Amino acid sequence: MNFSLLRNPNTLLAATVVLIAFLIPLFIGSNLYYLTVLVLMLIFIIYASAWNFLTFSGQGSLGHAAFFGLGAYSASLIAVRMGLPSLVTLLFGGIFAAVIGVLIGLTCVRLREWFLAMVTFGFAVIIQTLVVSQLAPVTGGWDGFPVPKLVPSGIQGSLMIEYYLILIITIATILLFRWLLKSRIGLALAAIRENEIEARAAGINPVPFKLFAFGISAFFAGIAGSLEISHFGYVTPEIFGIDLSFWPIIYSITGGLGTLAGPVIGTIVVTLLWDGLNAAGLTYARFIIIGVLLVLIIIFLPKGLVSLPAEITKRLRRKDA
Amino acid sequence: MDVSISILSQVAFWGLYSGCIYILLATGLNLIFGVMKIVNFAHGEFLMLGTYITFFLFVITGFNPYVLLIGSIPILIGIGVIVERLCFRPILGTGKLNEIFISLGLIYIFQNLVAMVWTDEWRSIKSPFADMTIDLGPLQLPLDYLIIIVVTIVILVSLYIFLQKTPIGKAIRATSQNRKGAMLMGIDVEKINMLTFGIGAGLAGAAGTLWAVSGQVFNPYMGSIPAIKGFAIIILGGLGSIPGAIVGGLAIGMVENFTAFTLGGSWKDAVSFILLIVVLVLRPTGLFGEEEE
Numbered sequence: 001m002n003f004s005l006l007r008n009p010n011t012l013l014a015a016t017v018v019l020i021a022f023l024i025p026l027f028i029g030s031n032l033y034y035l036t037v038l039v040l041m042l043i044f045i046i047y048a049s050a051w052n053f054l055t056f057s058g059q060g061s062l063g064h065a066a067f068f069g070l071g072a073y074s075a076s077l078i079a080v081r082m083g084l085p086s087l088v089t090l091l092f093g094g095i096f097a098a099v100i101g102v103l104i105g106l107t108c109v110r111l112r113e114w115f116l117a118m119v120t121f122g123f124a125v126i127i128q129t130l131v132v133s134q135l136a137p138v139t140g141g142w143d144g145f146p147v148p149k150l151v152p153s154g155i156q157g158s159l160m161i162e163y164y165l166i167l168i169i170t171i172a173t174i175l176l177f178r179w180l181l182k183s184r185i186g187l188a189l190a191a192i193r194e195n196e197i198e199a200r201a202a203g204i205n206p207v208p209f210k211l212f213a214f215g216i217s218a219f220f221a222g223i224a225g226s227l228e229i230s231h232f233g234y235v236t237p238e239i240f241g242i243d244l245s246f247w248p249i250i251y252s253i254t255g256g257l258g259t260l261a262g263p264v265i266g267t268i269v270v271t272l273l274w275d276g277l278n279a280a281g282l283t284y285a286r287f288i289i290i291g292v293l294l295v296l297i298i299i300f301l302p303k304g305l306v307s308l309p310a311e312i313t314k315r316l317r318r319k320d321a
Numbered sequence: 322m323d324v325s326i327s328i329l330s331q332v333a334f335w336g337l338y339s340g341c342i343y344i345l346l347a348t349g350l351n352l353i354f355g356v357m358k359i360v361n362f363a364h365g366e367f368l369m370l371g372t373y374i375t376f377f378l379f380v381i382t383g384f385n386p387y388v389l390l391i392g393s394i395p396i397l398i399g400i401g402v403i404v405e406r407l408c409f410r411p412i413l414g415t416g417k418l419n420e421i422f423i424s425l426g427l428i429y430i431f432q433n434l435v436a437m438v439w440t441d442e443w444r445s446i447k448s449p450f451a452d453m454t455i456d457l458g459p460l461q462l463p464l465d466y467l468i469i470i471v472v473t474i475v476i477l478v479s480l481y482i483f484l485q486k487t488p489i490g491k492a493i494r495a496t497s498q499n500r501k502g503a504m505l506m507g508i509d510v511e512k513i514n515m516l517t518f519g520i521g522a523g524l525a526g527a528a529g530t531l532w533a534v535s536g537q538v539f540n541p542y543m544g545s546i547p548a549i550k551g552f553a554i555i556i557l558g559g560l561g562s563i564p565g566a567i568v569g570g571l572a573i574g575m576v577e578n579f580t581a582f583t584l585g586g587s588w589k590d591a592v593s594f595i596l597l598i599v600v601l602v603l604r605p606t607g608l609f610g611e612e613e614e
C-alpha cells in the first residue's frame with residue numbers, strides 16, 4: 001500500500017467523498033425521495049464529466065443532449081425489442097452514441113469554435129425533430145415508450161441496489177477519465193487545447209485526438225442517458241431538449257471547467273440548490289435562477305467553485321498588502 | 322410533367338417570404354459578429370420575444386399587427402443593449418467557450434421567463450389580411466406574405482442607409498473593419514458594441530413580429546429552430562457579411578420550401594441543418610467566408 005498517496009490532500013478529499021457516498025444510504029435508506037435525488041445526482045455526475053472531457057481537448061458542445069438521448073433511445077430500443085436487461089443494453093447505448101459522436105466530430109474537428117457550437121446545438125434539435133417525425137414509427141413519436149428498469153422494481157430494496165450499481169459505474173468512469181488525462185493521450189489533448197499549431201509542430205496530429213475526445217465524451221453521455229431512462233422506466237423525445245444540453249454545462253462551469261472534480265462538485269451543489277428551490281416553492285422561478293447563476297459564475301468566477309479557496313486567499317492577501 | 326410553372330413559382334414565392342424572416346435574423350447575427358466577433362446563440366430567443374411582445378401588444382391594443390413593429394423593434398433594441406452591457410461586456414475576450422456558454426444561460430433565462438408569464442402553450446395571432454390574396458394570373462399571392470416581403474425590404478434599406486450615411490453607422494462599420502483603428506480614431510467601441518447588439522436584437526424582434534403576423538404559431542421554446550436556420554445562413558453567406566446573409570437567407574428559404582414541396586413538410590427543418598453540415602464539410606470556413614486570423 002502506497003501511503004504517500006494518502007498524504008495528497010486532494011486524494012484524501014476524494015476518498016472521503018467516496019466513503020460518504022457509500023455510507024449515505026444507510027442513513028437515508030428508508031426515504032425513497034432522497035435516494036432518488038442521489039441516484040439522479042450520480043447519473044448527472046457521469047453526464048457532466050463526459051461533457052467536461054470534451055473541453056479538455058479545447059472543444060465545446062452545446063447539444064450533448066443529442067448523445068444523452070441517442071444513448072437512451074438505442075439502449076432502450078434494443079432492451080425492448082430483444083428482451084435484453086438494461087444493464088447490458090446500456091453499453092450498446094454508449095457505443096451507438098460514441099459512433100454518432102465520432103461522425104459529428106469528423107465534421108467538426110477542422111472547424112472553429114463558433115461552427116462547432118452551431119453544429120452541436122443544431123444537431124440536438126434536429127435529432128429531436130427526426131425522432132418525432134421521420135422515426136416516429138420506431139420511437140413512438142412524442143409519446144415515447146416504456147423501458148425496462150435497471151433493477152426490476154419487484155426486488156426488495158431495488159432503489160438501493162440501483163444506487164450502489166450506479167455509484168460503482170460513476171467511480172469507474174471518473175477513475176477512467178483520471179487515468180486517460182494522466183496518460184500520453186491526456187498530455188496530447190492538453191497540448192492541442194493550449195495551442196493547436198504548436199502541438200502540430202511537436203508532431204501531434206490533433207484530428208485523431210479530438211475525435212477520440214468526442215467519442216469518449218459521447219460514449220459516457222450515452223451511458224448516462226441509458227441509465228437515466230432505465231431509472232425512470234420511460235423515454236420521451238423531451239430527452240433531446242435544451243434543458244438536457246444545458247445541465248452538464250452548468251454543472252461543469254459551476255464546479256470548474258476542465259478539472260476532474262469540477263463536474264462532481266458542480267453537480268452536487270446545483271442539484272441540491274435545484275431541489276432546495278423546489279422545496280421552497282420556487283418551482284418555476286428556479287429555471288431562471290439557475291440561468292442567472294450560470295451567467296454570474298461565467299462573469300465573476302470563471303474557474304468555478306474549485307477555484308474558490310484560491311480566490312479567497314488571493315483576496316485576503318491583497319487586503320493584507 | 323404535372324408540376325406546372327405556376328406551382329413552382331408559387332413555391333418560390335413561399336421561399337421568398339420565409340427567407341425574409343431568416344434574413345432579418347441572420348443580418349442581426351452577422352452585424353453583431355462583425356463588430357464583436359461573437360455569435361449570439363440566444364438570437365432565436367430574441368425572435369421569440371418579438372413574437373410575444375407582438376402578441377401582448379396585439380391583445381391589449383388591437384392595432385394592426387404590422388403597426389406593432391414600432392413596439393417590438395425598440396423594446397428588443399432595449400433588451401439587446403441591456404443584455405450586452407450586463408452579460409457580454411464583462412466576458413468579452415476572456416475565451417470563446419465563455420462567450421458561447423453565456424448565451425446558453427441567456428436562452429434558459431428567456432425561455433423560462435416567457436413560459437412563466439405566458440405559459441408554454443402554442444399561441445398565434447390572426448392578421449386582418451389573413452384571407453386576402455392577390456391573383457396574378459395563375460399565381461395566388463397571400464397579401465400578408467407580400468407585405469412581409471415589402472417590410473423586410475424597407476427595414477434592410479433603412480439599415481443600409483443608417484450604416485452608410487449616419488455618423489453612428491459609419492462608426493459601426495469602422496469598428497467592424499478594424500477595432501483598434503476605430504478606437505484610435507476616438508470611437509467608443511464599447512458603446513458601439515452595445516448599440517450593435519441592440520440593433521441585432523431589434524432585427525430579430527422585427528423578424529418575430531413578422532413571424533407572428535404570418536400566422537405561424539409560437540411558444541417559449543420555438544426560438545431554436547429559426548436560430549439554427551440563421552446559423553446555416555451565416556455559414557452559407559460567410560460570417561460577418563450582410564450581403565451574404567441576404568443571399569444565404571433567400572437560398573435557405575427556397576431550399577426549405579422546395580424540400581417541403583418534394584419530400585414533405587417534416588423535412589423542412591432538418592434540411593437546413595443538413596445543408597449546414599454539408600457546407601462545413603466541404604468548406605470549413607463557410608461558403609463565402611474568408612480565411613482569417
